[in-house]
Amino acid sequence: MTAARGLFVYGSLCFDEVLTQLLGRVPAQTPWSLDGWRVASLCDRPYPGLVAELARRAAGAVLTDLTADEWQVLDEYEGPQYERTQVGRLDGVSVDSYVWLEPGLVEPTDWDRDDFRRRLLPNYVAELYGVDQRSERAAPSRQNRSRMP
Structure with a gap:
């Protein structure tokens, strides 16, 4: 059994439509912000990246009830340009996010x-x-959508 953890989402994963398409449901979520980070635009990409930046705050939400299979789907969706990293704690639970x-x-x-x-x-x-x-449940990598208009 794995320890409970949450996922801080800040970009396309904030949208119920994207979560439903990837996971077949919308996980429970709690609004949250992350100090010392920003949600940055990326060159030629429709989605953002989470980057460290002092005196900034990234707004988003924490998904709190992901299954092991859903974590795997989201890891594959984010692809190699992101690294899942622990970024904080919410109500005693570790919170990870995908960092650009x-x-x-x-x-x-x-x-x-x-x-x-x-x-x-x-x-x-x-x-x-x-x-x-x-x-x-075979999520594609974002690389297929990197230059979407």
Whole structure:
């Protein structure tokens, strides 16, 4: 049995539509923010990266009831450009997040969640599988969607 832990989400995983497409459900979540980090826009990518930056605060939520299989799906979805790292604690539970690993692609601007929702979310969700294949639980890597308009 693994110890309980939460996942701080700050970008595309904040959207119920993305979680439903990847996991087949929306996990329980608690609004949360993370001091000393920011949600950065990334060059030529519709999704953001979490990067350390003093005097900043990243807003998002903590998913609190992920199964071992769901952690695996999310690890595969995030891919090698992110590293799952412990970033804090919430109510005595360790909280991990996916931290961006490629500083050369980080833009000086913050990622705009509302703009993503308005302009990109429907196409982003549709391209997760191309067709609804949630029952197969084989999440694609983000690399297939890196240059989505």
